[in-house]
Amino acid sequence: xxxxxxxxxxxxxxxxxxxxxxxxxxxxxxxxxxxxxxxxxxxxxxxxxxxxxxxxxxxxxxxxxxxxxxxxxxxxxxxxxxxxxxxxxxxxxxxxxxxxxxxxxxxxxxxxxxxxxxxxxxxxxxxxxxxxxxxxxxxxxxxxxxxxxxxxxxxxxxxxxxxxxxxxxxxxxxxxxxxxxxxxxxxxxxxxxxxxxxxxxxxxxxxxxxxxxxxxxxxxxxxxxxxxxxxxxxxxxxxxxxxxxxxxxxxxxxxxxxxxxxxxxxxxxxxxxxxxxxxxxxxxxxxxxxxxxxxxxxxxxxxxxxxxxxxxxxxxxxxxxxxxxxxxxxxxxxxxxxxxxxxxxxxxxxxxxxxxxxxxxxxxxxxxxxxxxxxxxxxxxxxxxxxxxxxxxxxxxxxxxxxxxxxxxxxxxxxxxxxxxxxxxxxxxxxxxxxxxxxxxxxxxxxxxxxxxxxxxxxxxxxxxxxxxxxxxxxxxxxxxxxxxxxxxxxxxxxxxxxxxxxxxxxxxxxxxxxxxxxxxxxxxxxxxxxxxxxxxxxxxxxxxxxxxxxxxxxxxxxxxxxxxxxxxxxxxxxxxxxxxxxxxxxxxxxxxxxxxxxxxxxxxxxxxxxxxxxxxxxxxxxxxxxxxxxxxxxxxxxxxxxxxxxxxxxxxxxxxxxxxxxxxxxxxxxxxxxxxxxxxxxxxxxxxxxxxxxxxxxxxxxxxxxxxxxxxxxxxxxxxxxxxxxxxxxxxxxxxxxxxxxxxxxxxxxxxxx
Amino acid sequence: xxxxxxxxxxxxxxxxxxxxxxxxxxxxxxxxxxxxxxxxxxxxxxxxxxxxxxxxxxxxxxxxxxxxxxxxxxxxxxxx
Numbered sequence: 001x002x003x004x005x006x007x008x009x010x011x012x013x014x015x016x017x018x019x020x021x022x023x024x025x026x027x028x029x030x031x032x033x034x035x036x037x038x039x040x041x042x043x044x045x046x047x048x049x050x051x052x053x054x055x056x057x058x059x060x061x062x063x064x065x066x067x068x069x070x071x072x073x074x075x076x077x078x079x080x081x082x083x084x085x086x087x088x089x090x091x092x093x094x095x096x097x098x099x100x101x102x103x104x105x106x107x108x109x110x111x112x113x114x115x116x117x118x119x120x121x122x123x124x125x126x127x128x129x130x131x132x133x134x135x136x137x138x139x140x141x142x143x144x145x146x147x148x149x150x151x152x153x154x155x156x157x158x159x160x161x162x163x164x165x166x167x168x169x170x171x172x173x174x175x176x177x178x179x180x181x182x183x184x185x186x187x188x189x190x191x192x193x194x195x196x197x198x199x200x201x202x203x204x205x206x207x208x209x210x211x212x213x214x215x216x217x218x219x220x221x222x223x224x225x226x227x228x229x230x231x232x233x234x235x236x237x238x239x240x241x242x243x244x245x246x247x248x249x250x251x252x253x254x255x256x257x258x259x260x261x262x263x264x265x266x267x268x269x270x271x272x273x274x275x276x277x278x279x280x281x282x283x284x285x286x287x288x289x290x291x292x293x294x295x296x297x298x299x300x301x302x303x304x305x306x307x308x309x310x311x312x313x314x315x316x317x318x319x320x321x322x323x324x325x326x327x328x329x330x331x332x333x334x335x336x337x338x339x340x341x342x343x344x345x346x347x348x349x350x351x352x353x354x355x356x357x358x359x360x361x362x363x364x365x366x367x368x369x370x371x372x373x374x375x376x377x378x379x380x381x382x383x384x385x386x387x388x389x390x391x392x393x394x395x396x397x398x399x400x401x402x403x404x405x406x407x408x409x410x411x412x413x414x415x416x417x418x419x420x421x422x423x424x425x426x427x428x429x430x431x432x433x434x435x436x437x438x439x440x441x442x443x444x445x446x447x448x449x450x451x452x453x454x455x456x457x458x459x460x461x462x463x464x465x466x467x468x469x470x471x472x473x474x475x476x477x478x479x480x481x482x483x484x485x486x487x488x489x490x491x492x493x494x495x496x497x498x499x500x501x502x503x504x505x506x507x508x509x510x511x512x513x514x515x516x517x518x519x520x521x522x523x524x525x526x527x528x529x530x531x532x533x534x535x536x537x538x539x540x541x542x543x544x545x546x547x548x549x550x551x552x553x554x555x556x557x558x559x560x561x562x563x564x565x566x567x568x569x570x571x572x573x574x575x576x577x578x579x580x581x582x583x584x585x586x587x588x589x590x591x592x593x594x595x596x597x598x599x600x601x602x603x604x605x606x607x608x609x610x611x612x613x614x615x616x617x618x619x620x621x622x623x624x625x626x627x628x629x630x631x632x633x634x635x636x637x638x639x640x641x642x643x644x645x646x647x648x649x650x651x652x653x654x655x656x657x658x659x660x661x662x663x664x665x666x667x668x669x670x671x672x673x674x675x676x677x678x679x680x681x682x683x684x685x686x687x688x689x690x691x692x693x694x695x696x697x698x699x700x701x702x703x704x705x706x707x708x709x710x711x712x713x714x715x716x717x718x719x720x721x722x723x724x725x726x727x728x729x730x731x732x733x734x735x736x737x738x739x740x741x742x743x744x745x746x747x748x749x750x751x752x753x754x755x
Numbered sequence: 756x757x758x759x760x761x762x763x764x765x766x767x768x769x770x771x772x773x774x775x776x777x778x779x780x781x782x783x784x785x786x787x788x789x790x791x792x793x794x795x796x797x798x799x800x801x802x803x804x805x806x807x808x809x810x811x812x813x814x815x816x817x818x819x820x821x822x823x824x825x826x827x828x829x830x831x832x833x834x835x
Binding site for chain 2: 372458523
C-alpha cells in the first residue's frame with residue numbers, strides 16, 4: 001500500500017464514538033465488572049522487604065480458614081526460560097514469571113510471594129495476612145549510583161551485561177549496555193564555539209491509569225480456560241500465560257474488557273496467570289482486582305534516570321558534536337528502555353559527530369514497564385534543556401536554532417536508517433507562526449519550548465469486515481480500544497465502502513475470534529490495524545464487484561466501483577442502472593453466500609513522528625508553586641482519521657508529561673518502601689490544575705499508509721518535561737536539572753540561587 | 756550488494772567490523788551469512804529489530820532485499 005492523494009468523505013470527520021454512551025453512563029464493562037457464578041476472590045501476599053531471600057513459606061493457617069479454597073506460592077508456577085517476541089526485547093518470561101510470584105528472592109517491596117482464593121475479598125485478605133513467610137533480609141539497592149558502585153550488592157547472581165559492558169561483564173547490576181556513534185565527537189567539540197554539559201535526573205513515575213488491573217479467570221474441568229481482563233495485549237496474556245504455566249495456548253481464551261487507560265502499563269501480565277492457577281486449584285472462577293496501593297507498588301512504573309548530555313555548537317547555532325551517557329533503572333529485572341532512550345535522545349537533529357552510551361540498571365524497585373514512548377521523554381528532557389541553554393547563550397531564537405539543525409528527509413537517524421518524509425520542520429514552522437508563540441509572556445511567567453520524537457510501531461494486525469444483507473457492516477479486530485480506535489476503524493470502513501459510520505459496528509474481539517494481533521501500544525493501532533481494516537474493506541469491495549458481475553451475468557472486469565455503487569464498465573450493459581452496495585448485499589445469499597472481507601499484515605514501523613510544545617508557566621517565588629497558564633502542543637500526525645481523538649491523544653500526553661515535570665515521583669523510604677502510594681500524595685494533574693491544552697495538527701503524510709497515518713499517541717509525552725523545565729528557567733533564571741519541579745525543589749533552587 | 760550496519764557494541768564479536776557488504780536475496784540469507792562470518796553474534800540476533808531501507812520491521816526474516824539495500828540492526832522498540 002502507499003499513500004493515495006485524495007479527498008475524504010469520512011476520514012477527518014468527528015462522529016460520536018460507538019463506545020461513548022456506554023462509557024459515560026457506566027454501562028461499559030471493565031475488568032472488575034465481570035462476575036460469574038461461584039466466583040472466588042483472590043488476594044496476594046506481598047513482600048514487606050525490598051530485598052530478601054525467601055527462607056520458607058507456611059500457608060497452613062491461611063489454608064485452614066473457612067472460605068479459603070486455594071493457596072499458591074512460587075512452587076505452583078515453575079520458573080520458565082521461555083521468551084515471547086514482542087517489541088522492546090523479547091519479553092523474558094522467566095523474569096515476568098518471577099515478577100508474578102517470587103521463587104527465591106523478593107526483589108522489591110510489594111513483590112508477590114503467595115496468593116489466596118476465598119469466597120470473599122475480606123476472607124481472602126485476612127487469609128493472605130495469615131501466610132507466614134520467613135525472610136533473610138538483604139541490603140536493598142535503591143539508586144543507580146548504589147547499583148553500579150564497586151562492591152555493590154548484587155540482585156541477580158547470574159546477571160551479566162548484555163551488549164558492550166563498560167567494565168567486568170558479571171555478576172553485575174548492569175543488565176545491558178549499548179553504544180551508538182558517528183564521526184569524531186572529540187574533533188567536533190574542538191571546533192565548537194560553545195559547549196554545554198549537564199547531568200539530569202528524572203524520578204520513577206507511574207502511568208497513572210485510572211482503572212487498576214483486574215481479571216477473572218475460569219479454568220474448566222476440561223482444561224480449557226477463559227480469562228476476562230483489562231489489557232492492552234490479549235494475545236500477550238494468552239501466550240504469556242500459556243508459556244509461564246507450561247500449557248498449550250490453544251487451551252486459553254482471553255476476552256479483553258473495556259480498558260480504563262494503559263499507556264504501556266497493561267501490556268504485560270501481573271494477575272492473570274495467578275488467577276488461572278488459583279482457579280485450577282479451586283475448580284472455581286477467581287477474580288483478582290488490584291487496589292491503587294498495589295498498582296503503585298507492584299505494577300510497572302517507568303524508569304528513574306540519570307543522564308549526562310554534552311552538546312557543542314558553532315556561534316551560528318550549528319550543532320557539531322554531542323555525547324550522552326544514559327542510565328535507566330530497570331527496577332528488579334532487566335528491561336529498562338535505555339536502548340530507546342539512546343536512539344531518541346538526539347533524534348530531532350542532524351548531528352555529524354556523536355557518541356551515546358546507555359545502560360539498563362537493576363535496582364530493588366518494581367520492574368519497570370512501558371510508559372508512552374518509553375525512554376524518550378527523559379532523554380528529551382536532557383537534550384532539549386541543553387539546546388535551550390545554547391540558544392540563550394548564543395542569543396538565538398529557540399525555534400530558529402532547532403530549525404537550523406532539524407532532521408529532514410534523507411538524513412540518517414542517530415540509530416542509522418535514513419528518514420523518509422518527516423514533519424519536524426513543518427512542526428517547528430507551525431510553532432513559530434502560532435499565536436501562542438507570537439504573544440508576549442505575562443508577568444511572573446516564563447515560556448518554554450521543546451520538541452520530541454518517537455518511532456511508532458508497525459507489527460502484526462488482522463481484521464475482518466462483514467457485510468450484512470441490509471448494507472450495514474461490522475469490523476472485528478483484536479486490539480483493545482484505548483484511544484478511540486474503534487470509531488477510527490469505522491471511519492476507515494465508511495471511507496472504503498461509503499457506508500454511514502453509524503451503520504458500522506466496530507468490535508474488539510477475543511483471542512479465539514480475532515486473527516492474531518499484536519498489542520494496542522506503540523501508537524500502532526490506527527496505523528497498522530487500520531491498514532488491515534482498509535485492506536479487509538477493499539476485499540469486501542472486490543467481492544461486491546464479483547457479486548454484481550454475477551447479477552449482471554458479465555465478467556468482473558466489466559464492473560467498477562464508484563462512490564458506494566457498482567457500475568457497468570467497458571460498455572457492457574450500458575443500459576444497466578448502477579447497483580448500490582445495499583442492493584448487492586441484499587443478494588449475497590443468491591450470489592454465493594455472506595460477504596466477509598479479511599486481511600492480515602506485518603507492517604513496517606509507522607514512520608517517525610515529531611512534536612513540539614510551548615508552555616507558559618507562572619511561578620510563585622515565595623512558595624515554589626507553579627501554574628501552567630497556557631500550553632500548546634503541535635504534532636505531525638500524518639493524517640488525522642478522527643481529529644477529536646488525535647487532539648485528545650495530544651492533550652493527554654501533554655498532561656501526563658506536565659505531571660511528570662512538575663509533581664510526580666515515587667518517594668521511597670530508606671528500606672525501599674514507597675511512601676506515597678496513592679493519588680493524594682502521588683500528585684498527578686487533575687482537570688482543575690491545567691488550562692485547556694491547545695493543539696495544532698500538522699499532516700505530513702506517511703508514505704507507507706494509504707491515508708498517510710502516522711502513530712500519534714506517544715509523541716505528545718516526549719516534549720513536556722523539557723518544555724516545562726525551560727519555562728521554569730525562563731521564569732526564574734534557574735536551570736533545574738532534576739525533576740519533578742515540585743514546590744519544595746523549586747523553592748530550594750531559588751534560595752540557593754539567592755532569589 | 757546490500758550493506759549491513761552492525762551495532763558498535765558488537766565490535767568485540769566482529770573484530771571491530773561495523774559495516775559489511777553481503778550479497779543476499781532476503782534478510783534470512785543475509786543473517787545466515789553474517790553468523791557464518793561472525794558466529795559470536797548469533798545469540799544477539801533474537802534481541803534486534805531490523806531496518807531495511809529506512810523501514811523498521813518486526814520479524815524481518817523474509818523481507819526481500821534490493822541490490823543496494825541498507826540494513827541496520829537496532830535495539831528492538833515497540834512502545835507503550
